[in-house]
Amino acid sequence: MIVGLGSDLCNIDRIQASIDRFGDRFLNRVFTDVERLKAERRPHTIAGTLAKRFAAKEAYSKAVGTGFKRGVFMKDIGVVNLPSGAPTLHLTGGARARLDALTPAGHAIEVHLTMTDDHPWAQAFVVLELRKKDDL
Template sequence: MVRYDGRKMIVGIGVDLVEIGRITKAYERWGRRFLKRVYADVEIEKMPSSTVRRWEYLASRFSAKEAFLKALGTGIAHGLGLKDVWVVNEPSGRPRLSYSEDVGNILEAQGIKVAHISISHEKTMAISIVVLES
């Protein structure tokens, strides 16, 4: 439990690194079924049509979900899954995390006010870092 004394405080950090080829193989094996199990509808709708960009996009979103759940300290547990958190982009292109009501309730109970995210990818890897702040 976070003790709140009026100051901002980092209460969780999560990092995840994903091999882009792993996501490509999962999609090749399972197709849209894979997408529906892992990604929110808004993420699927915004998926790039360009093949190379698509894999980077999907891998970076996957790593963001994992990094968030690590920062929260639950991983995929307590009834939470990968579809409970998703990435949207602000008009500037900056990524922002959105999440289900269940996740929102957990964040509120833990005194978490802000979730910061940074995403990057290079050739064969995608990485995300999430910082949770009270």
């Protein structure tokens, strides 16, 4: 059963402008080390890579119904890749606590993430799927 759905559209040039203006202060506040390393390995698309991840964080905050309130912070939401290469979210702190609060006993919530970009836009969708632990 779907218990949360979030989407976000992010302007890549806006992310580049934030990097240019605020540099590491912006990058350290918003992105995890893993996300920053991923972007650095893509020197021609750093802003696009980060914009997709920014959109994923926004989409997650919408899917859990809080936005960036009630302890849900951007840095607690990290985009990582599964061994298959598919993107997913690694959640810590308030972002993890909010997901746990939505999860009834005997169930788990699986996070599905898809991201894309086509300059000047980056987009992400997050779907939260509730499943019985026996079905996992």
